[in-house]
Amino acid sequence: MQERIIGRYVVNDVYDPNTKELIVDTETMITEEIADKIVNAGIEKLEVRSVLACRSKHGVCQKCYGMGLARRSLVSIGESVGIIAAQSIGEPGTQLTMRTIHSGGVAGVADITQGLPRVEELFEARKPKGVAIISEIAGKVKIKETKKKKEVVVTSKDDSRTYTIPFGSKMKVKDGDMVEVAQPLIEGSINPSEVLELKGPEGVFEYLTSEVQKVYRNQGVDINDKHVEVIGRQMLKKVRVEDNGDTHMFPGSLVDMYEFEDINNEAIAEGKRPATGKRVLLGITKASLATDSFLSAASFQETTRVLTEAAIKGKVDDLVGLKENVIIGRLIPAGTGMKKYQDLHISTEKKLEEVADTTEE
Structure with a gap:
């Protein structure tokens, strides 16, 4: 800590x-x-x-x-x-290995992606190879085995869930173990989207950070959590609208989390029905294309589609970010290029007088 x-x-x-x-x-x-x-x-x-x-x-x-x-x-x-x-x-990604470790047994189940492909898998929020089955509730484990199948039953005070275990999977829990929400029951990688559903944004972020750090630490590289947080923030920034209520948002559309809150607060203040939505985990490629700036998105990928869509919707780019300002040849709004430094008045009269005095001497 x-x-x-x-x-x-x-x-x-x-x-x-x-x-x-x-x-x-x-x-x-x-x-x-x-x-x-x-x-x-x-x-x-x-x-x-x-x-x-x-x-x-x-x-x-x-x-x-x-x-x-x-x-x-x-x-x-x-x-x-x-x-x-x-x-x-x-x-430091250049120092990571480009390999998948294959262990004996059924192909695909115990193959663990490591190194750079694992980091890519995490940041792209992909469903990993050989997904581990995770517990949806916290409770006690009971393993049932028959000739045909193996089942894990997790029982809490007021709920019970049964999971069928694929043949050849290595178990991570024993009979009588206590498990937490989103804890893996078999070996393999966890699907981050499932963690988001069960544990919310904080839970999925904790998982992403620990998994990314694990890969880098294996190679002796130390990255501060802060950097992963900045990327994670962009991945978790959007909400998918499920029911638009009395707002102007469309069901199924991706809206910025804070914009979604503002629109809902306005609707509540006017006595209207607010919209409902779910936080989504976007991979960094999708997150870059879902940005509010069409110039930034177009400079990244799918240029034709992005520009066509922007033209159809009559989008306006407020030139808030760095890329869009570079594209149109303006000073970037970072460092000394920020607005607050644009109107600085520096007095040089005194200095000129001093220079004049020294030259006269």
Whole structure:
């Protein structure tokens, strides 16, 4: 925990449980010293601000991102954290192996994708090869075996689920074991979309982070969780509309999560029926094409389709991101290219007088 909280901000003030002394407030970034104090105080759980929960519509706010890893201080406004995240994950990717480990037994069941293909599989949110069966409820395991089939029955206080195990699968649970929600019952990779359904955005994000880190750590590469968070935020940004209620959204369409909330709040305020929807996990390719900027999407893939669709719908590009500004030859809205630096007035009169004085001398 100590490693993961350094450079972050807490959601609520943290007090020492024994002395009731304030360790860190919401306005102070957790340094190594503060992290030591938190661990020494015996605090095991801590709620910190994260890019995943940031409510900024464009980009992320300083406090949710926390420490910029290049300078070890609070990240500057205008820093391109998305590009830094992509580079930090992509560059060590060159050191990863390009292999699939084959173990004996039925082909496809125990073949574990590793290295770069595994990272790609995770970020593209694909259904993996040899999907593991996961428990939909928390409860006690009972294994039933007959000549024809093997079944795992998971029983909780008020529910029971039965899973048929494919022939030749290696079991990960024993009779009498207690399992959690989304825990795998057989060996194999978990389908992230199933985790999203059972455990929500936080659960799927935790799974993606731990799996990506596992691949890199196997090769001795250390990536900060923050970079995976930035990519994960983009993958979980959309909501699929199921029932549009009295709003102007279409059922089945993908809408930005915060835009969806705003439209619903407006509808509720007017006494109308709000829309219902489900958070979806998009792979990075689909997420890039589902961006609000048609110029950015067109520069990535399927240029003709993206531009045709934009023309039919009469889309407007607000030029918020970096790619769209590069395409039309404008200054990118990052670093010193941000609006707040455009109207700076720097007085040079004094300096000119000083220069004139020195030349006269």
